[in-house]
Amino acid sequence: MLTSSVFGGYKFYRRFLKPIKTVQNIPSSYFHKKKMLGKVTSVGDGDNFHFYHTPGGILGGWHWLRKTPQTNQKGLRSETLHVRLCGVDAPERSHFGKPAQPYSDEALGWLRSFILGKRVRVKPLALDQYGRVVGKATVWTLFGRKNVSLEMIKNGVGIVYEGKSSAEFDGDEMIFRENERRAKKARKGLWASKRKLQTPGEFKKQHRDS
Numbered sequence: 001m002l003t004s005s006v007f008g009g010y011k012f013y014r015r016f017l018k019p020i021k022t023v024q025n026i027p028s029s030y031f032h033k034k035k036m037l038g039k040v041t042s043v044g045d046g047d048n049f050h051f052y053h054t055p056g057g058i059l060g061g062w063h064w065l066r067k068t069p070q071t072n073q074k075g076l077r078s079e080t081l082h083v084r085l086c087g088v089d090a091p092e093r094s095h096f097g098k099p100a101q102p103y104s105d106e107a108l109g110w111l112r113s114f115i116l117g118k119r120v121r122v123k124p125l126a127l128d129q130y131g132r133v134v135g136k137a138t139v140w141t142l143f144g145r146k147n148v149s150l151e152m153i154k155n156g157v158g159i160v161y162e163g164k165s166s167a168e169f170d171g172d173e174m175i176f177r178e179n180e181r182r183a184k185k186a187r188k189g190l191w192a193s194k195r196k197l198q199t200p201g202e203f204k205k206q207h208r209d210s
Contacts, residue, residue, distance in 0.1 A: 017060050019053040021079050023133045026124050032170070035121045039068045041080055043116050046090025046107035047158060048132060050080040051122060071117040084132040086125055086168040087176050088149040088158040089200040091190060098207045101200065103190040107157040115139055115148060125168040136170045147172070154179050156189020162201040 020026055020036070030036070038053040052069055054062040062068060069076055090111070091104040115137070122135040137148040152158035153176055160176045161167050169176060184191045191197065198206075 017056050019055060019079075020081065021053070023081055023127060023131060026081070026133060031124045031126065033123075035123045036081075037119065037121055038081075039119055040071075040115045040117060041069050041076055042072050043108065043112045045093055046104060046111055047088055047152070048082065048084045049111070049115060049137075050076065051083050051120070052076070052080050054119070057119075081122075082130075082132040083122055083137065084128055084130075084134045085149045085152070085158075086134050086136050086170060087161050087172060088152050089161045090152065090158045092200050092203050101198070101203045102193075103157075106189065107152070110155060110157045111148075111152065114151065120148070121145075123170065125170060126166065128166055134166065134168045136168075136172075150176060150179060154183060154188075156183045156186075156191050159190075159197075159199055162199060 019038075026036075036051075036053055037055065037057050038051045041050050041052050043049040054060065054066075054068060056062065058064070060066070069079065090107040091101040092098075093104045093108065094100040118139055120137050120139045122133075122137050124133050124135050126134045128134050138145050139148055140146075149158070150172065153160060160173070160180050161169075167173075183189065
C-alpha cells in the first residue's frame with residue numbers, strides 16, 4: 001500500500017504539479033486547448049517575456065510552500081519558458097549592432113509595468129523559428145482579466161502582427177484590427193507622429209537587406 005501510494009503520488013505530481021521548464025517539453029495536447037499559470041520573471045523585449053510555470057497555483061503549494069524565482073533573477077534560462085505574445089508586434093529594440101526603432105523603449109517599459117512579476121495565464125498556440133512559444137497571455141487587473149496583446153494594441157505600444165506564415169490570433173484577429181484602428185485614430189503611443197509609421201516588419205526588412 002505504501003509503494004502504491006508513493007507511486008500514485010509521484011504520477012499525480014508529474015501530471016498536475018510538475019513545472020514545465022522548456023518550450024520543447026510543452027505537451028502537444030496543450031496547444032490551442034490548455035492554459036498554463038505562471039509568473040513573469042523577466043521582460044527583455046516589447047512583445048515577449050520569460051515565464052516560470054506554477055501548475056496548480058496556490059493549491060499546488062506555490063507562494064507558501066513552493067517558492068517562485070525573483071524577477072530578473074539570473075540563471076533562469078533553463079527554468080523558464082520564452083513566450084512570444086500572439087497577434088502583436090512591438091517596435092524593434094537594438095539587436096546585433098542594428099539601431100533601435102523609435103518608441104521601442106516606451107513599448108518595453110509599458111509591457112514591464114503591465115506584467116513583470118505578475119501571475120499570468122498563457123495558452124500555447126505554436127512554436128516559432130526562434131524556439132519560443134507563441135502564446136495568448138492574460139493577466140488579472142482591477143478591471144478583470146485582460147488579454148496582454150490586445151491591451152498593447154489598444155494603448156498604441158504595438159501593432160497587429162504582420163507576418164503571414166506564423167501568425168496566431170486565437171480567434172481574435174478582427175478584434176485586434178478594430179482596436180488598432182481606434183488607437184491610430186486617437187493617435188495613441190506610436191501613432192502619435194503625423195509621419196507615416198514604419199512598422200516593425202518593415203523596419204526589420206530594411207535592416208536585414210541593408
